Amino acid sequence: DAGITQSPRHKVTETGTPVTLRCHQTENHRYMYWYRQDPGHGLRLIHYSYGVKDTDKGEVSDGYSVSRSKTEDFLLTLESATSSQTSVYFCAIRRGTSGLYEQYFGPGTRLTVT
Amino acid sequence: DQQVKQNSPSLSVQEGRISILNCDYTNSMFDYFLWYKKYPAEGPTFLISISSIKDKNEDGRFTVFLNKSAKHLSLHIVPSQPGDSAVYFCAATYNAGGTSYGKLTFGQGTILTVHP
Numbered sequence: 544d545a546g547i548t549q550s551p552r553h554k555v556t557e558t559g560t561p562v563t564l565r566c567h568q569t570e571n572h573r574y575m576y577w578y579r580q581d582p583g584h585g586l587r588l589i590h591y592s593y594g595v596k597d598t599d600k601g602e603v604s605d606g607y608s609v610s611r612s613k614t615e616d617f618l619l620t621l622e623s624a625t626s627s628q629t630s631v632y633f634c635a636i637r638r639g640t641s642g643l644y645e646q647y648f649g650p651g652t653r654l655t656v657t
Numbered sequence: 658d659q660q661v662k663q664n665s666p667s668l669s670v671q672e673g674r675i676s677i678l679n680c681d682y683t684n685s686m687f688d689y690f691l692w693y694k695k696y697p698a699e700g701p702t703f704l705i706s707i708s709s710i711k712d713k714n715e716d717g718r719f720t721v722f723l724n725k726s727a728k729h730l731s732l733h734i735v736p737s738q739p740g741d742s743a744v745y746f747c748a749a750t751y752n753a754g755g756t757s758y759g760k761l762t763f764g765q766g767t768i769l770t771v772h773p
């Protein structure tokens with residue numbers, strides 16, 4: 544258990560509405576990541592953070608923004624949800640820094656955009 | 658461009674036999690590789706990893722082999738158990754002087770089913 548929680552765990556929303564997913568960690572790790580999982584694609588990186596207020600884009604960042612105002616929380620916002628953003632979203636933390644790359648994942652949020 | 662590929666969507670194995678899951682990569686900068694296991698409705702769980710300075714890493718029933726010249730890695734599970742039935746993802750990253758921020762690139766996943 545890496546002390547990661549995600550909320551909500553399930554959400555159904557309508558096209559065009561903004562949605563914010565929250566990732567919370569209890570272990571004070573510097574690095575945090577947001578991924579989405581889709582059939583045939585594995586997990587793809589959306590955004591990541593390497594410290595408070597330090598974030599950058601990943602592979603599939605269009606339509607998403609993030610914020611990290613404190614170490615323990617990493618928020619993912621879908622500015623105007625579309626059906627293509629229906630997916631399962633996972634947050635992850637990285638425990639080590641140099642030489643250690645293992646990431647530990649939260650339980651996921653299943654988002655459906657109708 | 659899929660930099661990490663798992664070409665077998667599924668694998669079925671009898672309990673007690675060996676399971677071999679394969680993964681290929683194209684980016685020569687990758688120097689650290691990981692395997693994750695995922696059960697339905699749960700987050701991926703880290704299983705085992707290997708640095709590019711090694712060609713083998715073992716942890717109990719799980720062994721990962723790395724062939725850098727072929728840009729290929731494999732995960733061996735011996736003996737396979739029904740509880741090993743899950744989706745397995747391989748992932749890769751690189752150091753590049755610390756500028757990669759540990760970002761992982763994942764394969765598409767392989768569904769392993771172990772029959773009793």
